[in-house]
Structures are given as structure tokens and as C-alpha cells.
Amino acid sequence: MLGWFLRGASSRIRTTRYPHEGDSSTGITPGRPVATQFSHSRAADTAATACPTGAITAHEHSAEVDLSRCVHCMACSRGEAAMKWQNDFNWASLSGPQALKTTQPFKKSLHIRLVDSGSCDAVIQEIKQLAKPYYNMHRLGFFITPTPRHADVLMITGPVTSHMRLALKKTYDAMPRPKWVIAVGNCAISGCVFAPSFMAASAVSSVIPVDVQVPGCPPPPLAILHGLLVLTGRAPAMQPTTPPVTEVAS
Amino acid sequence: MNQQTHHADDKMLVAMREELGNRVSGILESESGLLLSAVCRVDALPDVVAWVVEQRKYRFATLVVQALPSGDQLDYWFFKPDNGPWIKLSIRLAGDAREVPSVSGLLHAIDWHERQAEDLFGMVFTGHPKLGDFVLHEEWPEGVNPMRPEFDALKPMVEKEVDPQWRPEKILHTPGAFVMPIGPVYSDYAESAQFFLETVGEDVVRMVPRFFFKYRGVEKLAEGRSIKDVLLMVERFSGTSAVAHATAFCRAVESIGRISIPPRAEALRLIASELERIRHHFGLLSDICHSTGMIVPSADIDIMEEEALRLSAQWAGHRYLYGLITPGGITRDFSQSELTFLIAGITGLGHDAQQLYERLQFTSSFLDRFEGVGIVPKANAQRLGLVGPVARASGFNTDLRIHAPYGFYRCCPPEAEALESEGDGYARIRVLFAEVFSSVQLINKAAANLPVGAVSIPMDAVSAGEALGCAEAPKGGAFHYVRIDGPGRVARLQMTTPSFTNWHGFHLAAENFAFQDFPIMMASFGLSIAESDR
Ligand code: SF4
Numbered sequence: 001m002l003g004w005f006l007r008g009a010s011s012r013i014r015t016t017r018y019p020h021e022g023d024s025s026t027g028i029t030p031g032r033p034v035a036t037q038f039s040h041s042r043a044a045d046t047a048a049t050a051c052p053t054g055a056i057t058a059h060e061h062s063a064e065v066d067l068s069r070c071v072h073c074m075a076c077s078r079g080e081a082a083m084k085w086q087n088d089f090n091w092a093s094l095s096g097p098q099a100l101k102t103t104q105p106f107k108k109s110l111h112i113r114l115v116d117s118g119s120c121d122a123v124i125q126e127i128k129q130l131a132k133p134y135y136n137m138h139r140l141g142f143f144i145t146p147t148p149r150h151a152d153v154l155m156i157t158g159p160v161t162s163h164m165r166l167a168l169k170k171t172y173d174a175m176p177r178p179k180w181v182i183a184v185g186n187c188a189i190s191g192c193v194f195a196p197s198f199m200a201a202s203a204v205s206s207v208i209p210v211d212v213q214v215p216g217c218p219p220p221p222l223a224i225l226h227g228l229l230v231l232t233g234r235a236p237a238m239q240p241t242t243p244p245v246t247e248v249a250s
Numbered sequence: 251m252n253q254q255t256h257h258a259d260d261k262m263l264v265a266m267r268e269e270l271g272n273r274v275s276g277i278l279e280s281e282s283g284l285l286l287s288a289v290c291r292v293d294a295l296p297d298v299v300a301w302v303v304e305q306r307k308y309r310f311a312t313l314v315v316q317a318l319p320s321g322d323q324l325d326y327w328f329f330k331p332d333n334g335p336w337i338k339l340s341i342r343l344a345g346d347a348r349e350v351p352s353v354s355g356l357l358h359a360i361d362w363h364e365r366q367a368e369d370l371f372g373m374v375f376t377g378h379p380k381l382g383d384f385v386l387h388e389e390w391p392e393g394v395n396p397m398r399p400e401f402d403a404l405k406p407m408v409e410k411e412v413d414p415q416w417r418p419e420k421i422l423h424t425p426g427a428f429v430m431p432i433g434p435v436y437s438d439y440a441e442s443a444q445f446f447l448e449t450v451g452e453d454v455v456r457m458v459p460r461f462f463f464k465y466r467g468v469e470k471l472a473e474g475r476s477i478k479d480v481l482l483m484v485e486r487f488s489g490t491s492a493v494a495h496a497t498a499f500c501r502a503v504e505s506i507g508r509i510s511i512p513p514r515a516e517a518l519r520l521i522a523s524e525l526e527r528i529r530h531h532f533g534l535l536s537d538i539c540h541s542t543g544m545i546v547p548s549a550d551i552d553i554m555e556e557e558a559l560r561l562s563a564q565w566a567g568h569r570y571l572y573g574l575i576t577p578g579g580i581t582r583d584f585s586q587s588e589l590t591f592l593i594a595g596i597t598g599l600g601h602d603a604q605q606l607y608e609r610l611q612f613t614s615s616f617l618d619r620f621e622g623v624g625i626v627p628k629a630n631a632q633r634l635g636l637v638g639p640v641a642r643a644s645g646f647n648t649d650l651r652i653h654a655p656y657g658f659y660r661c662c663p664p665e666a667e668a669l670e671s672e673g674d675g676y677a678r679i680r681v682l683f684a685e686v687f688s689s690v691q692l693i694n695k696a697a698a699n700l701p702v703g704a705v706s707i708p709m710d711a712v713s714a715g716e717a718l719g720c721a722e723a724p725k726g727g728a729f730h731y732v733r734i735d736g737p738g739r740v741a742r743l744q745m746t747t748p749s750f751t752n753w754h755g756f757h758l759a760a761e762n763f764a765f766q767d768f769p770i771m772m773a774s775f776g777l778s779i780a781e782s783d784r
Binding site: 003004007008011014025027028029052053071072073074075077078113114116117118119120121124125126127128129132133134144145146148158159162163164165167171192193194196197198199202217220 | 387396401402403404405406407411412414434435436437438439440441442462463464465466467468470471478479482483486487488489490492533536544545546547549550552553555556559560561562563564567568569570572573574581582609612613778779780781783
């Protein structure tokens with residue numbers, strides 16, 4: 001035991017300084033494609049057709065990206081018609097035009113209940129990273145709680161499978177007011193490659209109201225952290241440059 | 251293929267003809283000699299399966315049900331470790347017939363496959379002791395089977411909600427006995443699933459799991475989509491094993507298209523798979539340390555996991571290596587300096603893991619929590635056909651990289667299979683560490699022997715056909731059945747994942763245990779719900 005104590009005491013601090021400072025370590029994010037100017041209109045078209053999810057829209061000499069439909073397949077990062085790639089992560093946005101209900105009372109400490117409504121295990125792994133040494137969200141007052149009764153925020157991953165719909169609603173109802181919802185990952189935002197289907201109608205917003213959305217497949221830990229900071233008004237949200245995803249008729 | 255295998259083929263072919271007589275017909279050997287297929291008489295199925303698995307010592311790979319225009323077809327796929335061709339036994343039903351004798355009595359590994367086919371296809375397995383709600387829960391209307399061709403995959407089907415009061419039948423009737431439900435929403439970061447612990451207080455007598463809360467119907471959604479679109483789902487339904495599943499799927503597609511990918515692509519696929527394995531095992535080991543509340547070793551392994559994630563992104567652009575594997579090879583080449591960079595990172599991580607492992611071995615408070623906990627005896631692992639680190643911890647050799655080598659593993663296999671014998675939590679930890687070390691070696695070896703040349707060949711038009719692709723995923727063997735008809739459209743996809751296979755055996759370990767050991771057993775099994783539910 002003493003050995004472990006010494007080991008713990010001798011390890012250096014690795015926690016990111018974000019959000020007090022930027023973090024430009026490599027590998028913390030897959031980055032994202034951003035609006036790109038092309039010299040030929042053909043190149044813009046090529047980029048748009050290369051995208052398997054239709055996230056890229058071609059214009060005359062440029063192409064723009066709807067991040068909430070990008071599944072990070074990296075196809076548009078290669079080839080002759082490569083999109084410009086930005087290695088940032090603060091891409092969480094408010095979902096919908098309405099201003100965020102105030103989270104002022106929760107500036108210091110926020111308890112989060114996570115509900116997996118049919119996501120893959122990678123996004124859960126990325127959320128777990130937040131409580132681990134490199135990101136340590138506890139220093140910013142964010143805590144995961146096992147019970148919805150203590151939760152201020154519901155964090156949801158996955159496209160809401162029909163078997164999870166009731167559990168999700170009940171968890172939401174069990175939370176005391178005021179409460180917020182953050183949708184993490186493109187499955188939760190739009191259903192992505194898994195919806196609409198017979199098992200997943202169309203993402204979280206069709207079941208309960210969503211306040212903040214964090215795109216990505218899976219979103220890296222700092223993007224999720226950015227989402228939490230946006231929720232508490234401690235960081236500006238990314239302004240969507242493209243129209244929001246069209247709702248899928250159910 | 252080498253001479254030896256061809257020799258074995260002939261023997262098996264002859265044996266099938268002579269010993270099975272008229273119970274099978276239409277025995278065919280594939281061109282490569284790697285697959286023997288035969289059509290089996292419906293009533294003779296139990297006999298034939300018994301012959302294959304008991305006398306010929308074959309192992310079950312997967313059961314693929316297909317609703318074809320001519321009637322339903324069931325394909326039972328088997329393989330023999332180290333030797334001989336794969337076997338595919340087909341049952342062809344005429345018209346609307348749905349009845350097939352159950353073989354789960356003699357082949358326990360097929361149990362969940364039959365239950366799943368009953369739910370999704372409406373098959374009737376006569377003699378199966380427990381059919382009924384499995385993938386689809388009790389709210390689903392009887393007689394509606396989503397995998398049948400007439401069922402519309404894209405139409406949301408909201409009938410009723412699941413019944414939160416559902417409970418398994420109690421077996422204990424002593425006073426004070428009760429069933430404690432856990433989930434589907436429970437614990438801090440758990441994936442959604444339900445567990446019912448039947449207990450008389452402190453000790454849990456048995457555990458009944460209930461899965462498929464996360465069932466997304468990936469296999470149904472795949473039907474009619476292009477290969478490229480299906481690959482997106484195959485990579486994403488269980489993101490922590492993306493490379494393995496993409497590899498298994500692409501191998502099936504490549505085998506349908508009758509192409510062999512360039513050797514350099516094979517070698518780079520190996521490197522990506524092993525990188526994924528290292529990162530994945532770090533994740534499991536972190537869960538294991540967390541389950542016992544050991545903060546310092548948890549932090550150590552957490553750091554290694556994050557560093558492996560960063561290394562993956564630095565090397566290939568994505569933290570979970572999405573978008574790397576493609577039919578025909580891989581999507582990008584790597585320069586020598588990129589490989590050197592990767593090797594330096596991996597070697598450092600291997601070194602850190604070694605140090606942590608040594609320290610843990612001398613920490614009795616850690617070992618005490620795992621020794622003798624959640625034991626799976628070898629005989630049981632074998633009976634249920636368990637796979638991956640869980641099976642190997644029980645001494646059951648299942649590593650496809652060694653026993654059914656594919657791709658670059660043919661010339662560069664792991665030096666030895668990580669086998670232990672106790673089958674308890676501690677044995678599983680040792681297997682995970684041993685595999686991390688062997689993956690580090692493998693990456694080094696593959697990089698040192700990296701062939702030159704292209705990293706992909708174009709695969710534009712894939713003609714109609716079917717194939718089974720396999721890969722050793724971090725959690726164990728994965729089998730992807732793919733049938734393509736028409737121009738590059740997937741007609742049927744069936745993914746048999748290691749988590750699906752191993753959850754079927756989890757109850758073995760979770761019997762007569764102390765309540766507080768449950769999280770520890772879950773962590774040491776290290777299974778994914780996303781991978782199992784699909
Ligand atoms: S990385 Fe995103 S935007 Fe680019 S092609 Fe893939 S899905 Fe489309």
C-alpha cells in the first residue's frame with residue numbers, strides 16, 4: 001500500500017488546463033471538416049458525393065459541413081478534393097433557437113445522470129474519460145450521479161431504441177426541476193446511421209426536449225466537456241453555420 | 251493453401267460421404283478447398299450436428315437464417331481449430347415451413363442463436379426448452395418478425411412500451427427470498443441492460459440477465475444498402491471493436507469478390523487490430539481496477555488508455571480508428587516515420603503496462619478481490635463455446651489468429667496463446683496483460699516485415715455471392731456472414747459477436763456469489779452490451 005501511495009504521489013499532474021487555457025495536445029480530438037473553398041466547382045461536388053451521410057453540401061466554389069450528420073469516417077480528409085480540417089473540439093451547440101434556460105444556480109456544481117439509449121460503447125468510453133486523470137471534470141464541479149433524483153442534467157447517448165424509450169422518459173421524469181438535457185453523439189442528435197428505423201424513431205429530441213447537443217462519432221472528451229460548459233454558461237456555444245438537421249417525420 | 255490442408259479436406263469430404271450417408275446431400279467442396287458445404291435432411295439435423303461436433307471435434311461458428319423466395323434456409327457454420335476446411339450445413343425448408351429440430355441440447359453454444367431466430371424470423375425449434383421473448387420484449391406483437399422480408403425496416407414501430415414490472419420466474423421459494431432487479435438504467439456509466447439477482451440476503455443464488463434494450467436492428471437495416479453504407483454501421487455499432495468488425499465484414503466482402511488484398515494492406519490491418527486490442531484491454535483493465543476502488547492503479551491504467559487513444563488519433567486520425575478499413579485494403583498508407591512514431595508510442599505503453607502488472611501482482615488487497623471470484627471451469631467454457639480472453643482464462647484455446655489464421659496473422663501469428671487455467675477473475679486479468687504484451691510484439695514484428703506496395707485494390711463491382719468473414723476481436727472471435735445480390739447491395743448480414751457468445755456464459759460465473767462481488771465479476775468479464783445487442 002505504501003508503494004501505491006508513493007507511486008501516486010510521484011506521478012506528475014497530467015490534467016488538461018482547459019477551459020482556463022486552450023489545449024493543443026495532439027490526439028485529443030479527431031478534428032472536424034469545415035467549410036472549404038475550392039478552385040473548381042467540380043472539387044466541391046466530389047467532396048459532397050464522397051460523404052456517405054450527406055453531411056457536405058456543395059456550392060459554387062465551396063462546400064460546407066453539417067457537423068451533426070458527420071460520422072467521422074475521415075473520407076473527406078483525403079484525396080484531391082479534401083475538405084479543410086480543423087483540429088478543435090469546442091463544437092457543442094445549443095439545440096434550437098431558443099435561449100438556454102438559465103443554469104445560473106448550478107455554476108459551481110452540476111450532477112449528471114447518464115442514460116445509454118442504444119449507443120455504441122465508444123461514446124460511453126469517451127464520457128468515462130472525463131472522470132479520469134487527463135480530463136478530470138470534477139475540478140470543474142461536474143459529477144456523474146447514479147440516481148436521477150440527484151441529477152440536474154440528463155446526458156443521453158444513442159438513438160433511443162424503442163426498448164429504452166420508457167426507461168429514458170422515466171429517468172427524465174424522476175429528475176427534480178429545473179433540469180437540462182444534453183445529447184451526446186450524432187446517434188442521439190439525429191439517429192445518424194441507425195435511424196429512422198423500426199427500432200429507433202428519430203433521436204432524443206422526439207422523446208424529451210434537448211438543450212445542448214454535442215456532435216461527433218464519438219465526440220472526444222473535451223467536446224463533451226465543452227457541452228457541459230455551454231450548458232452552464234461558462235463557454236460560448238458554437239454557432240451553427242448550416243441549417244439545423246431537418247426533423248425526421250415519425 | 252498448403253498441401254497439408256488439402257489432404258485434410260479430402261479426408262473430411264470422404265468421411266462425410268461415407269459416414270453420413272443419405273442424411274446429407276449435395277456435398278460440395280469450394281474451389282479453394284477451404285469450405286465443405288452440404289444440405290442436411292431436416293429430421294437428420296441432430297444426428298449430423300452430433301457427428302460434426304462430437305466425433306469430428308468441430309466448433310460452432312454461427313447460425314445464419316435466411317428467408318429466401320424459395321423458402322427459409324438455415325446455415326450452420328462450423329470450423330475446426332488448426333486443421334481442415336470449414337463446414338456449412340444447410341437446412342432448406344419448403345414454402346411456409348418453419349419447423350426445425352433444436353440442437354441446443356447437444357450444442358449449447360447455439361442456444362441463443364435459436365432463440366434469436368425464433369424471435370426475429372418466427373422459426374420454430376422443436377424441443378428447445380425455452381423459446382419466447384428474447385431480442386424483442388413482451389410488448390412486441392406476437393407473430394411479427396422483423397427479419398422477414400415483408401417487414402418494413404424503416405417504418406418506426408411504436409406499439410406499446412416495455413413492461414417495467416417484468417420479472418423472471420422465481421426458483422427460490424424459501425422465506426425471505428426475493429429477486430432484486432438492476433437496470434436497465436443503473437450505476438454510473440453502465441450500458442443499458444437488466445440483471446435480476448435472486449437472493450436470500452447477502453448471497454446471490456443465481457443471476458438472470460435481460461438484454462436487447464439497445465437492439466437497433468443493424469442486421470435488418472443492412473438489407474438492401476450498399477456495402478459502403480453497411481460498413482459505416484458495422485464500424486459503429488460497437489465502436490470499441492471497430493477495426494475487428496470492419497475487418498471481418500470486409501474479409502467476407504473480399505472473399506465474395508474473389509480478391510486478395512495487397513500484403514501491405516494485410517500487415518497494416520494487423521497493426522491497426524493490435525493497436526485496437528491494446529487500447530481496448532487498457533479500457534477493460536481500468537474498469538477492473540475501478541471495480542475494486544484502487545485509485546492509484548486505476549489512474550495509471552486510465553492514463554495509458556488515454557495515451558493509446560491519442561496515439562491512435564495521431565497515427566490514423568481517429569481515436570477509435572474509424573474509417574481505416576475498407577473493402578479491398580485500407581484507406582491510407584503510412585510512411586516509415588509514421589510507423590516509427592507508432593512503434594515508439596506502443597513500446598512505451600507496453601513498458602508502462604509491464605510495470606503496472608508487476609506492481610499489481612504484489613498487491614494482496616487487489617488479488618484477494620479477484621482470486622476465486624466468478625470461476626468458469628474449462629469444461630463449461632468449452633460446452634458453451636465461449637471465446638476470447640474469458641475462454642482463454644479458463645484454459646480453452648480459442649484464438650482465431652492462431653487456430654484459424656487469416657490475413658497477415660498467417661505469416662506473423664502471436665507467439666503463444668495467452669492461456670491460463672483457473673478461470674477466475676485473476677486469470678482473466680493475467681490473460682489481458684499477456685495479450686497486451688503480445689500485441690506490442692506483433693506490431694513490432696509486422697512493422698519490421700512490412701511488405702512494400704499498394705495498400706488497396708479497387709473493388710467497384712462486387713458480384714452476387716455469400717461468405718463468412720472472421721476476425722479475432724479484442725473480446726474474442728467475430729463472424730460476419732454477408733450475402734450480396736445485385737450490384738453491390740447487401741442482401742443479408744449476420745454478425746456473431748464475441749459479447750453475444752460470452753454473455754450466454756456469464757450466468758456460469760454468476761452463481762452463488764456474494765452480492766458485493768457482482769461489479770467485480772462484470773468488470774472481469776468485460777463484455778459489451780452494444781456489441782451483443784447490435
Ligand atoms: S468525415 Fe464527416 S463530413 Fe467527411 S465524409 Fe465522413 S461523414 Fe462526411
